[in-house]
Amino acid sequence: MPGSSFSALILIADGTEEMEFTITYDTFVRAGIACTSAYVAADEGESASPGPIIATGSRGIKFLPDVLFSDINQIHGTAKFDALIIPGGAKGAATISECAGVQALVRDYIDHGKIVGMICAGSLAARTAKLPSQPLTSHPSVKEQLANDFLYSEEPVVVSGKLVTSRGPGTTFPFALTIVSMLLGPDKRKEVAGPMIFPEGTPW
C-alpha cells in the first residue's frame, strides 16, 4: 500500500513527555499517516509572541511544532484529520486537557467516529472533555483523578470504541501500533514494527 490518505493531529505543549510524542509521531509516519504537531499554549497570549514556536518537553528536549493549535483549530475544525493524539507529561497534559478548544475537539472527534488517542496523563482529557464513562487507562500517577468517572483498567492499551488510552513511555509503541492497526490493518502494523527491531519476546 504506497502511502495512505490518513492523517493525525498530535498535540504538544511545554512539559509534554517527549518519548510519548516522538514515538507516536514517528511510528505513524512510518505507517504513511501524515502527522501534524500542534502547539497548545499554556497562556493564550503566548501564541502572539514573535519568533518560532518552541515546545520544551518534560525532560528538556526542545521541539519546533508544525503549527499552533489555535490556528489549526480555527482553520480546519474537526474536518481535516483522522486521529487526534494527546500525549502525557504532567505539565503538558494539564495544559492540553484544560484547553477548551481541545476539549471541544475531543468531543467532536468521538462524535464523528474518529480516533482519539490519549496516553499517560493525557488521559485526563477524557475527563475534562466530559466523555461518558467507559474503559480507560492512564499513567498510575493520575489514576485517582479518573477512577471514579471511568471503568479504570491497568492494561497497557485500552480500546473503547474509537477512544484509545495507554499508560506511559513504556506502552507508547503498542499504543501507536494499535492505532496504526485500527486505521490501516494488522498487516501494516507488522510491516511498521518489523524494521524497528523489537527484542525477541517483546509482548506487542
Added chain:
Amino acid sequence: MPGSSFSALILIADGTEEMEFTITYDTFVRAGIACTSAYVAADEGESASPGPIIATGSRGIKFLPDVLFSDINQIHGTAKFDALIIPGGAKGAATISECAGVQALVRDYIDHGKIVGMICAGSLAARTAKLPSQPLTSHPSVKEQLANDFLYSEEPVVVSGKLVTSRGPGTTFPFALTIVSMLLGPDKRKEVAGPMIFPEGTPW
C-alpha cells in the same frame, strides 16, 4: 541518590532517527544524567548560517539542539562528558559517522575509558573511527558494512568494554537503560524503568 554528576553528549543531525535520540536523552535525564544534544552539520558551512540550529529527524520531527558539535568539540574536547551517544537514522548516521571530529572523539572516549553508545546505523561510527574488531550490533540494514570488521551479534544490546551498541528504535529502551546501569548501577535502572510502565513480560 539526589542527582548524579554524570553527563552525556548526544549527537544529532538532519535525518537522525528521532525515537532513538529522544528515548536515550529522556531516559538519561530521568536517571539524573545531564544531557547535551550537539548538532553535527552535514556541511561545515551550515553552522555559520543565522537563526536557530534546527535538526530535522528522519520522520520529519524538528528539534532545537542544545549546541553545535563544532563549538562544543573545540571548547570541551574530551573532558566534559561521561558518555557519547550516536543515534541512527540512515542519513543522520552517515553525517555523524563521516565527521572527522566525531571519529576522533569516539577514539578519545574509548581511550579514556568513557562510554560510547551507538545504535542502529549509528554503529557505522565504530568502523569510520577505526575501532578494533570486537563484539558489536547494528540495524540489520547496515550489517553488511560492519560484519567483516567486527564480531557481529544480533543481540538487542551488545556491551564490549565501554562500547555499547544496539539495533533500532525497538531496542532503544534497553540500550539507554543498560548505559544508566553502567553509570549508576542496577538500582537506578529499576528506579528509572518503573514509572515508564513497560507492559508485563517486556524483556528488559
